[in-house]
Amino acid sequence: MKFVYGFLIFAILFSVEGFAQKNILKGKVSDENGNPIEGASIFLQGTVRGVQSDLKGMYELKDFPQGTYQLLVSLIGFQNWSQEFSIEAGEVKELDILLKQDDLLLSEFSVSASRGILGQGRLPEVSDFRINAGKKNEVIRIAEIDANLAMNNSRQVFGRTPGISIWENDGSGIQLGVASRGLSPNRSWEFNVRMNGYDITPDPMGYPEAYFTPPLEVVEQIEIVRGASSLQYGPQFGGLMNFVLRKPDKSTRFTAESINTVGSNGLFSTFNYIGGTEGKWNYTAYYQKRRGDGWRENGFFNTDHAHLEVNYAASNRLKLGYEMTYMTTETQQPGGLTDAQFEDDSQQSTRSRNWFNTPWFIPSISAEYLFSQNTKVSWKVFGTFAERNSVGFMRPINQEDDLGNRQVDRDFYTTYGSEIRLSSTYELFGQEQTLMTGVRYFNGNIDRNQRGVGTSAADMDFSVPNGDYSRKLDYSNSNIAAFAENVFRLDEKFLFTAGIRLENIRSENQGQFNLVNGVPQFLDPVERTRSFVLLGLGAEYHLGKSTEFYTNFSQAYRPVLISDLTPPATTDVIDPNLQDSKGYNFDLGLRGSIFPSLNFDVSYFRLNYEDRIGTIAQAREDGSIYQFRTNLGNSISQGFEGYVEFDPITAIFESSRFGYLNLFASLAFIDATYGNFEIKTVNDGQVVERNLKGNQVENAPRQINRYGATYSLGKFSMTWQLSDIGEAYSDASNTLAPNAAATVGLIPSYQVQDLSASWNIWKQHSLKAGVNNLTDERYFTRRAGGYPGPGIMPADGRTFYLTFGLKF
Incomplete structure (x- = not known):
């Protein structure tokens, strides 16, 4: 400090x-x-x-x-x-x-502006010390979306992004759980999650769970680069998800904004922002307070976010910057439900003493230097100093809370890293080429304390009276990486990219795993070092000014995480011989616009995941079922992702004084299945041999379809959205019938609708209102094996919100 x-x-x-x-x-x-x-x-x-x-x-x-x-x-x-x-x-x-x-550009811009809310775009070929050419990518422009931003409503925010699966079990909006292409949405851990280009998770190589999500009122856009991002951001199968915060206002010395929201279940949110530019300096700062009772019984959240950014032009060629972000939360967790409880009343809760807390501090320093008009360098230094704290009765959900001493689990994260990127343009074949290189260093430490005997109180109290935990682990991870990627433009229509990434990962895990009858059981210290190379290729062929074919291939790698090595303190059992996973992503697509009123992006994808880590339901000799986490062989996810956006009024009439109608469809059909993998289980004392081949990957719906319509007239717009999500399995065995603890079983398909509207009153005031889950659909997207479950985690029913914004 x-x-x-x-x-x-x-x-x-x-x-x-x-x-x-x-x-x-x-x-x-x-x-x-x-x-x-x-x-x-x-x-x-x-x-x-x-x-x-x-x-x-x-x-x-x-x-x-x-x-x-x-x-x-x-x-x-x-x-x-x-x-x-x-x-x-x-x-x-x-x-x-x-x-x-510019008559051509102005025509396209005017049409786009008239069509109301266009919340989906894509990254330029080269920008901000990175290469995006040839890659499947989307840009979600938050300001252009009618959505409940106070609650970070993922279903609306990612509505136009094809193939995004969402775990909807945190109605507070504090934590984000999204994935694509058959990957697990568990706190977005298959993505490399960043904010303004630097890491905000505890450890992308050891524990990449996203416990922190910035308030969407300050997010300018969310950039998503699918699996082919590995060369520039890391080896993750999911790719990159980068939250870009609003930059300092460069048109004034001082501007301020206040956005205030009230809603169902005691929701209150106030977001307050200032920013401006004066000479060599510019700055932004915000503070958000959000609290509410939650949709379910025994639900409550109270969160505070604060952020400061200061930039200084030290010279014409050198710019220095500093950012710091702080979040603290107080969340009561209603826990999971059995299938019978969910059918009876999905709002009920049998856990009244479960609490969760995640203090989060993220500082960052940056420097940007221009050697020349063609060569520049960027340097970022960043860190995360955070905690993950939980207390509660964490036994299976079919066991009644005995109101005795609760279990306390506490993680302490201390991480820091640095990343240098060099961008250089040069001429070859009569065309401008771009070379991007970089070096990254990261070091993280996780101090994990679990199964402490806490108090028997009902409030958020993480004290452990005897001062000891039965599980005390120390996990450290260091990562050194270097990458290089080049855009080769052969002519005005055709380009291809080639890149390489070198990774070195060193992990250590040691400590006390358990305490049996007062006798500590220690892990054999594990130290694992691995080095590997990732390769990638991409290409684009421009059919015209606004339409192009694109394709890419990129290798991927997923190290064994600390969460893979330790069960979530309830029902899971971990294979002690877990291995790292590896594989690749491939895309082939066509995107662009045939004319200004029709935009599209359609593609085929294939994700090959070798030695995939997952869970499988196993039977003990007594017939009880538990979840076993192990390498489940290979899986292949392939399918279709498509996005189309159409304005029929503009297409027919070009202009209308009665308003415009914008229609969109975001479609994904995913075949995520396991390859040949034999397993043995015990049932009624008999050994039963089975094979996972052809089984659907857990938490991977076969269809993720979202449809929407936006009507806009002047400064008023209204958006309706329908999410139609297919069924999924909660384990690799594709267990249909749920077990007593509700940790395995089918996750049924569901359809849910949202309606939102916004009205900009003059230039300084705005009103927003909406209804989430318009038809009060009762559904769930997750069966949890551990905290915040275990059991079924219901999604929120119908809720309302009203937002008033003021700028000055």
């Missing part, structure tokens, strides 16, 4: 000097009719300095060295503008800018 305070003092001291500078370039950005243009980007070419025009079209650049510069101005729908100028020390120079319309 001393480092944090020191940096803030440094920032304040330098800000006084920065604000005192008088060197200014200012002016007004207008169109050909003299109307002011808001949001134009104004940059000094070859530097890190830039601002945006404000509501009146005014801009102001301060405190940059005297000299001669090239001023660049750009905005979608207008032709780029540039002009050379000179400025002396202390000079105040005025330079007005006239932007001319």
Whole structure:
């Protein structure tokens, strides 16, 4: 923390000097009719300095060295503008800018704007020290979605992203559980989860569970790059999920916003934000408070988020930045249900003394340096200092709470890492080529304390009166990686990418595994080091300006996690001989727009997962069933992902004074099955041999379809969405009949609808309202083997919300 305070003092001291500078370039950005243009980007070419025009079209650049510069101005729908100028020390120079319309781009932009809410896009071929060309990717633009952002409603947020499966058992919105292509949604652990490009999970190589999700009111967009992201972000099968927070406002010294939400079950959320730019400095800060009683009995949540970002242009070529994020939560967990309890009343809860808490602190320092207009480097240093705490009666859900001493489990995470990326462009074959290289170091430590004997109280109390835990493990993990990827453009239509990633992972696990009759049982210390190489290829062929074929192949790797090595303190049993998993992702697709009113992205995918780690229902000699976590051989997920968006009114009439209708369909058909794998179980004292071949992968619905319609008129829009999700199995044995503890059995298909509306009143006020689960569907997406279960974890029924926003 001393480092944090020191940096803030440094920032304040330098800000006084920065604000005192008088060197200014200012002016007004207008169109050909003299109307002011808001949001134009104004940059000094070859530097890190830039601002945006404000509501009146005014801009102001301060405190940059005297000299001669090239001023660049750009905005979608207008032709780029540039002009050379000179400025002396202390000079105040005025330079007005006239932007001319680009008829083609403006037409497409106007059509897009008229169509209301377009929450789905894709990344440019090269951007922000990364290569996206040839990769299956989506950009979810949060501001353009009618959704319950106060609750981070995943079903609405990911509605337009094909193939995303969601565990809907945390109605508070604190934790996110999503996956794709037959992978497990367990706290999004198959994705490399980042925020502004750096890690926010405890350990991507040892414990990648996402206990922290930033408030979506401050998220500008969510970037998803499917499995082919491994070359630049890590070996994960799922790929990258990056939350990009709102950047400092470059058009004003100070702006503020307050968004307040009330809703069903005592929901109250207040989000407050400030930001701005002054000379060499820009900044943002937010605070969110969210609390509610939850939809089920014995449910409660109270969470606080805070974030600060400060950036400083130390010179024309060097930009420094600092971010820190803090979250603390207090959550009462209703626990799971048996199948009979769920059918009787899915809102009920038999666990009144279960609590969960995740204090989370994430600091980050960044630097960006421009060696030249073609070569630049980025450096990020980041860390996570966090906890995962739970207390409660954690026995199987068919056992009644005896109101005795509860079980306390506590994890302490201390991680830090650094990543350097170099971007360079050069000319070859008469085309501009791009080379991206990088080096990454990461070190993480997990201090795991489980099965402590807590109090018999009902409140959130993590104290252990005897001061001891029967399980005390220490897990450390270090990772060194290097990658390189190049875009080769052969002509204006065809490009291909080639890349390589070298990984070295060193893991250690030791400590006390159990306490039997007062005698500690220690693990044999395990130290595992492995080095491997990942390869990837991609290609794009542009049929026209807005339509392209794309394909890619990328290898993947999943190390054994600490959670794989230790059961969740209830019903699971772990295979002591677990091995790392490996495999690859492949995509082949067509995306773009045939005309401005129709966008699409359709593709075939194949995910090969070797030595997959999963759970399988086994029978003991007494006939009781338990879940066994082991390597289940190979699995293959393949299928179709498609997204189509159509505006029939624009297609027929081009324009309408009665509003516009935007229709979308997000479709995924997934065949995720196991290969040849023989298993033996004991049933009624008899050894029974079976084979997993052809069994469906657990937690992998065969269909994930979502449909929606948005009506927009001026500043008003309303969106209806239907989610149609197929059935899934909770274990690799594809057990249909549930066991008594409700940890295995079928997860039925379901359909759920959402309705949301927004109205921007003037430019400073906004109203949003909606109904989630419009028809009050009773369903569940998960059977939990451990906390926050065990048992069936019901999704929320019908809820309402109302949001009022104010900017000034």
